[in-house]
Amino acid sequence: MHPNLTLLRTYALKDPLTLPASILFCHSDRNMTIYDAYPKSMFHFLVLPRASSTSNKLASPETGGGVVSQKRLPLASDLSSLRTLLNSKNVDKQGAKDILTSMKDEGMKMKNEIEREMEKRYGFVWDVWMGFHGAPSMEHLHMHVISSDLVSEKLKHKKHYNSFHPKLGFFLHIDEVLTWFDAESTYYQNMIKHPFSKYEPLLKVPLSCFHCHSEQKNIPTLKKHLQDEWFRLQSQNERKKRKLEVHECSLLNDKVEIKFIVP
Amino acid sequence: MHPNLTLLRTYALKDPLTLPASILFCHSDRNMTIYDAYPKSMFHFLVLPRASSTSNKLASPETGGGVVSQKRLPLASDLSSLRTLLNSKNVDKQGAKDILTSMKDEGMKMKNEIEREMEKRYGFVWDVWMGFHGAPSMEHLHMHVISSDLVSEKLKHKKHYNSFHPKLGFFLHIDEVLTWFDAESTYYQNMIKHPFSKYEPLLKVPLSCFHCHSEQKNIPTLKKHLQDEWFRLQSQNERKKRKLEVHECSLLNDKVEIKFIVP
């Protein structure tokens, strides 16, 4: 396994504060949130559960104040992926649900941060998705917290796009995953056994816009279209805001004359 | 059909002298020889048979002194390709053989020119191939006259290389084609019916050096190897020449001492 695919695991195992500030966004006892090195949307973060190694080498107090409740952290080997976690013999169903719930909580905080930043930078707020890839390649469980635009220079390939398409089935929304725990046992057993090979073909299906379902014939075309869709969202929002302002204005003064047509 | 694929036919139909000097090399009553616009070897020419059109528009004397014996020229429609010629209802077997023989004669003259130029520029002579592509794309019968090196900037793709590989079967040597006429009738009938679809797959076979049969894993590697093979030919030839010189020297003076090792 190449280091790039396991690098983050080494940080999940020790003090997150050893991560450069340019990578680590924040952390808690159980999770850490990092900037995705190759953001596929205007906002893109990863939430990773912290882990203990099977050896005790990294569990000593010298590793820093960031390591808390080391004994309660799951083993790294059980956190390779969602599949590994849900099929672990060391972590029971409730334990798995706890881990995912704490990741969701961490993600919700991140989502709030993102929304504040959306408002500040762009004057409006759009959706934020949270979830997992059905067939991840990086060797440590990670939940994507990603704004719903997929407008990014780093989005270059069909598999990049399809892996985040919110209705395709490759991207597993955290809320969807959590419903598995409350479903019938057979359904739960079914979902947690899904092999990667079931998800892989989804990455090769034709490019369809997640906003309007139009089919796009290639990546450059899709990227222009996604940018346009985002501009449309932004201007729609500005229209709404203007209407609100006009409405407020009307309340103050019934005789105000509207001299412009909202475009 | 794109102009590029029929352009030369228009010249084959009228006075070759209307062709720019940078394209036309020479011509006779029955054939014209042109520079290949995208030479796949150090020397690369095309021999095209001249034709008359079905209409009389282009047969008038005003088209220039180059048009001779217009009545005896084959129809352009019978000269689309080797296959067309050999299956034509207007040209009998002997007529087809005549056309091909005259093309060969023209090619042999070209070959002599090339060999003079090889000697002049590079100090030695290597082989020149003459023949047809099993599945040509240009819409007028053309015989390639091409030096046996395949060293050229314009050789860029696998299909370029394989289409000239002298032992693959896609490149039909003129002498091979002429033997069809003297073979049994069933063999002749068999060869002239070969559809393009029989030749196409040959263009996709792995790259093997026509000198040493070594397999080359991609085009850049093959091109370096072909260049090396050509350098080897050249230096082999220089060694032979030096030996000759040494031998002549020995004849003149038995006591001459050879002070250098031929590399």
Next chain:
DNA sequence: TATTCCGATAGTGAC
């Protein structure tokens, strides 16, 4: 489904 680099492959448009 980490990226990047290289090269092969596929589709198109060319006037």
Next chain:
DNA sequence: GTCACTATCGGAATGAG
């Protein structure tokens, strides 16, 4: 099998105690 252009697809390497 015309070229040139664009884009996709496919493999291999990748860092570094």
